[in-house]
Amino acid sequence: MSTTDAAEESSSSASTLRRGGRRFGDSLFSVLSIGSGLLIFLTLAAVAIFLTNESVPALLASEELAGFLSNAEPDFSLISYTAPYIFGTILAAALALAMAIPVSLGIALFISHYAPRRMAAGLGYMIDLLAAVPSVVYGLWGGIWLVPKLEPLYTLLNETLGTFPTWPGFVPWVGGEPVVALFAGDPTAPMNNLASASIVLAVMVLPIITAVSREVFLQTPRLQEEAALALGATRFEVVKTVVLPFGRSGVVAASMLGLGRALGETMAVLMILAPGATFSFHILEVGRHQSIAANIASRQAEASGVDMSLLIFTGLVLFVLTFIINAIARWIVARSGVKS
């Protein structure tokens, strides 16, 4: 302390510097940044409170849930209504990611480490464009153009693999089916099934995962790559020993961003999927699945009272689901983070 005082006395110019205080721009900037941080928090809180609040009627009215959504079913409950949509949402998103992640990583690596520079720039630009296409356009394209094209593929998969993997699998707690066989069942045209919805979802999340992964791969320290090259690594080995380990947490983060979009994507699913509410793993069958988001969008116009409350409750579930997935993603990123 005494040294500071001494310094202050000995040098008046230093003290003018110090007392000059924060400039106007600085204070404005800090108010703005704190303000926007607060705004994000308040918006999130407002959404959470709204969802919880509006779900209360449905949560309390265990017997009086008899709106039109209940369809006069005897065992109708909050859970029996929501569970198939949770199942449909997760299954669609999981399939979409399973298809999108490998392709995205391939494209990202190609752009970052294989393509000549000019080609890489062009490809990167195209990926960004793809990310900017509105989902309703994907919905139209998927529903009208893609679905008929997929019919022969589905028939082939159904005939060849549909009977093969009948391992005893996950038995859901409400009215599920005892076997897991993705391509089994009885697909009928038009193929507005979960497989089609998932493929379009995959196309939609592909640009996000690709763009983020590419950024991460490009940040691989040059020195690390040269270390591998100098040991006699081929380009593929550089990717394997340096680029992928370095980018691992980034790829997880990218995939989770994609998963977030796949879980919440409404329009494309709505326009492609013929809905149903079962726990079927037969992704080629039509009228078996529905996602939470698409269900809300398709029902909210006609719903009111307890039905609306029920729909909002499913929205709350989706909200919590994305929260949990984000938390898991953060955990994975933190755990696998490279210590530098």
Add this chain to the structure above:
Amino acid sequence: MAAPQPINVDSLNIYYGDFLAVEDVTVQIEPRSVTALIGPSGCGKSTFLRTLNRMHEVIPGAYAEGTVEIDGENIYHPKVDPVNVRRRVGMVFQKANPFPTMSIRDNVLAGVKLNNRRISKKDADELVETSLKGANLWEEVKDRLDKPGMGLSGGQQQRLCIARTIAVRPEVVLMDEPCSALDPISTLAIEDLIHELKESYTIVIVTHNMQQASRVSDRTGFFNIAGTGKPGHLIEFDDTQKMFTNPENKQTEDYISGRFG
């Protein structure tokens, strides 16, 4: 194995795109000896060094013209795969660069495991031990081989990189200012190591430290540039003893006396 042959560099021009960085180098590097490259910064020492294992060309647009013969084979022959060259000519960088996600053990084995070469656990253990011993690091790390290589001190990391380089049993080891980021004690440790390594390897080391060049090397090459934007040239190449006491070339003399005086 046949007696090791010298590295023959003939009329080598080295480019970054249109820019001629190093011009017309012709030199013979003795096997199983230490050759030091000195000169002011920017004169092309690193650039030249990196042409000896074809690392130069990994920079976009960079290429070299001329020939570099190692073991009687021109490594710039169109049929030669640079990957194979780099397995025979190892490299240690200015800044230690162990693989951050790997343990000490895996770092040493990294080069051996490339290209899906299989190695039994026993052979791997042996190789890790001999390589770390060869890099004078074994005693310091033998109890924590499974700990990350990044946890070591700077000097230890650099010796780990040397262990990783010699684990693939190269013929030549290139070093680009390997001690410039190290404290004097670690520097001495590496210089001692270089003395031992020349029994088995041909070593070419770039250094900005002339005392170091005179301590570790048998032969010394002096690079210089006429000015910025001009290409670097190998001005003089001779026994270290002679270069530091009685150089032929005026530039060499100026450079050496300037730094020492």
